[in-house]
Amino acid sequence: xxxxxxxxxxxxxxxxxISMFHLxxxxxxxxxxxxAEVASVAVVANQIDINYAKLAKEKSKNADVLKFAxxxxxxxxxxxxxxxxxxxxxxxxxxxxxxxxxxxxxxxxTMKTLRTxxxxxxxxxxxxNEVAYHKAVISxxxxxxIPESENAELKALLxxxxxxxxxxxxxxxxxxxxFSGK
Amino acid sequence: MRTAKTIFPxxxxxxxxxxxxxxxxxxxxxxxxxxHVVEIKQMKFNPAELTVNKGDTVVFVNxxxxxxxxxxxxxxxxxxxxxxxxxxxxxxxxKSASYYCSFHPVMKGKIIVx
Numbered sequence: 001x002x003x004x005x006x007x008x009x010x011x012x013x014x015x016x017x018i019s020m021f022h023l024x025x026x027x028x029x030x031x032x033x034x035x036a037e038v039a040s041v042a043v044v045a046n047q048i049d050i051n052y053a054k055l056a057k058e059k060s061k062n063a064d065v066l067k068f069a070x071x072x073x074x075x076x077x078x079x080x081x082x083x084x085x086x087x088x089x090x091x092x093x094x095x096x097x098x099x100x101x102x103x104x105x106x107x108x109x110t111m112k113t114l115r116t117x118x119x120x121x122x123x124x125x126x127x128x129n130e131v132a133y134h135k136a137v138i139s140x141x142x143x144x145x146i147p148e149s150e151n152a153e154l155k156a157l158l159x160x161x162x163x164x165x166x167x168x169x170x171x172x173x174x175x176x177x178x179f180s181g182k
Numbered sequence: 183m184r185t186a187k188t189i190f191p192x193x194x195x196x197x198x199x200x201x202x203x204x205x206x207x208x209x210x211x212x213x214x215x216x217x218h219v220v221e222i223k224q225m226k227f228n229p230a231e232l233t234v235n236k237g238d239t240v241v242f243v244n245x246x247x248x249x250x251x252x253x254x255x256x257x258x259x260x261x262x263x264x265x266x267x268x269x270x271x272x273x274x275x276x277k278s279a280s281y282y283c284s285f286h287p288v289m290k291g292k293i294i295v296x
Contacts, residue, residue, distance in 0.1 A: 067284075070285075071285045071286065074248070074249060074285070075248045075285075078247055078248050078249070078267075079247070079248075082247055160224070160247070163224045163225040163226075164225055164246075164248060166225070167225040167286045167288050167289065168286075170288040171286060171287060171288055174287060174288065
């Protein structure tokens with residue numbers, strides 16, 4: 001039991017360390033973003049999770065993983081629709097920037113790694129990444145995007161998605177439990 | 183003429199009593215079923231715990247942007263369809279039940295039938 005517990009502890013620390021290095025876009029020095037750039041980061045961050053979900057729907061046969069991926073695809077699409085409706089109303093065109101580009105290039109690498117895996121190894125890698133990704137996105141939304149938003153409606157929209165991101169994180173952690181320690 | 187004039191109000195009065203009484207007697211002993219609203223907002227069922235009388239109606243209203251549902255936990259009793267933003271669904275409470283959102287299983291609620 002002791003060995004098992006310490007192994008799980010080690011595994012958790014390794015996953016944590018990997019996720020810290022794996023998501024440098026959010027960890028670097030805080031950039032300055034215009035509302036158009038905040039909107040771009042928000043759309044890109046949601047689209048990335050939709051892409052992960054699409055891959056999971058192709059590759060996984062696990063019912064819990066599939067159900068989770070389905071929710072991710074649907075919820076993040078709803079958030080994008082909301083963001084697009086708002087920027088259209090405000091007359092803002094989302095603008096590429098260092099943060100959104102970094103997010104995309106990191107996601108590209110993660111997608112490549114995920115594509116090499118299958119079966120249980122894929123399910124575990126997908127869910128581990130979802131836990132790490134949602135943690136990173138929550139801290140980016142709270143620590144960067146909300147403070148950087150000047151427009152009150154854009155700020156309010158970002159604040160309103162935090163509870164959903166937290167629910168996604170808890171859901172991912174729930175699914176992750178079935179893959180831990182084995 | 184005089185007799186008709188005096189009798190008319192009495193007839194109206196008696197008719198009123200006859201019509202009113204049966205209604206009053208049949209409904210008085212049973213509590214009227216009530217309707218309760220559970221709002222789904224910011225990834226929470228509100229109120230998360232609701233106490234009702236047997237036969238009351240519980241209406242789930244989705245005030246979130248995301249789709250949700252209300253699924254009785256054992257999976258044997260009731261389940262709402264997927265509720266898009268602004269949609270609602272109702273169930274008549276016959277016994278206590280725990281429920282959750284099948285899209286977001288961390289969202290939970292409880293209906294307690296007295």
